[in-house]
Amino acid sequence: MKFIKRTLAFTGALALAASMSACASTANTSTGATDNPYNLKQPGTIQVVINSDAKPFTYMDNGKPAGFDKELLDHIANDLNLKVTYTGQEFSAILPALGQGRYDMGAAGISITDERKKTVDFSDGYFVARYAVLDKKGSGITSDKASLKGKRIAVTQGSYQETLATKNFTESSLVKFTDNTVGLLAVKNGTADALFTDLPIAAGYVQENPDVPFETTYGIAADDAPIGYAIKKGNTKLTDALNAGVKKAIEDGTYKTIYEKYFAGIKLPAEYQPKK
Incomplete structure (x- = not known):
């Protein structure tokens, strides 16, 4: 009889502990959601x-x-x-x-x-998004896609421009760089014929480099x-x-x-x- 009473008491204690644990868990979750409603790595x-x-x-x-x-x-x-x-x-x-x-x-x-x-x-x-070819005047590149044949086109590795260039410039050689600045330098020193990048970025480079005869030519709109x-x-x-x-x-x-x-x-x- 004593054994049965002890067992019941022990089982009851476990149930109470489980109930308290569940309540604490719910409270913690609720508090966490309140403190960090956008599930950020660092709340706030x-x-x-x-x-x-x-x-x-x-x-x-x-x-x-x-x-x-x-x-x-x-x-x-x-x-x-x-x-x-x-x-x-x-x-x-x-x-x-x-x-x-x-x-x-x-x-x-x-x-x-x-x-x-x-x-x-x-x-x-x-x-x-709209993209453009940035080249130097006299490069022979125009708004005609055919003018890109055989040209070395700089792109940023891993960018959507690289994807577009691979799809659209099949008769050009793609030269991949870590970022636009390195690609721009390649066009400046002649190791690439043009840089393919976002139109606003290309337009900005034209304005920021008045000493270099940059121009934007062939463009692609990517509404999709x-x-x-x-x-x-x-x-x-x-x-x-x-x-x-x-x-x-x-x-x-x-x-x-x-x-x-x-x-x-x-x-x-x-x-x-x-x-x-």
């Missing part, structure tokens, strides 16, 4: 990996991160009462770093493709691969918050203000016009 701070050589999307200005992607994200994060930290990487390392869970998201003029969706999630597109923020896979809370933030910035005109600051001379597409 979005850790972002960028390419510091993708002006005007993301770049370094006097040692500080800057650019269209960065300023738009800062605005959204401020509305969410979140801080943002930025870490620079070569473009080809951004998506692998997100896939490994080292950051919450990436921003670098990143084109949204089905292949990349295997590694990361994306926000809704917030920029219609808009630019968006890359997000660590599975973080739907952050993805939804970014989508809502981008939509609000477009509707209230904040997006237009930031766009015109970085893309002067490039017409704002109708879908990004403020809602009156």
Whole structure:
């Protein structure tokens, strides 16, 4: 009889402990969700990996991160009462770093493709991507695609431009570099005939190098691969918050203000016009 009573007492103690443990677990989960509603690596701070050589999307200005992607994200994060930290990487390392869970998201003029969706999630597109060939006047390259035959075209390794160039410039030789700056230098010194990159980046290089007779020639519009923020896979809370933030910035005109600051001379597409 004593044995039975002890057994019942022991079983009851286990049940009570399990119940308390479950309550504590629920409380911890609830508290965690409240403290970290966007499932960030560090509650209250979005850790972002960028390419510091993708002006005007993301770049370094006097040692500080800057650019269209960065300023738009800062605005959204401020509305969410979140801080943002930025870490620079070569473009080809951004998506692998997100896939490994080292950051919450990436921003670098990143084109949204089905292949990349295997590694990361994306926000809704917030920029219609257009690409151009940057060459020196007298190179023989024109707006006619045939003029690229036999030319050495520099591209950033791992970029969507590399994918487009591989598909479209089948009679050209692709020279792959770690970033646009190295590719630009190759065009300057003649080890490459042209650089294939985002139109805003190419246009910026023309303005920033008045001593070199740069020009933009052959172009490609890639409406099927808009630019968006890359997000660590599975973080739907952050993805939804970014989508809502981008939509609000477009509707209230904040997006237009930031766009015109970085893309002067490039017409704002109708879908990004403020809602009156």
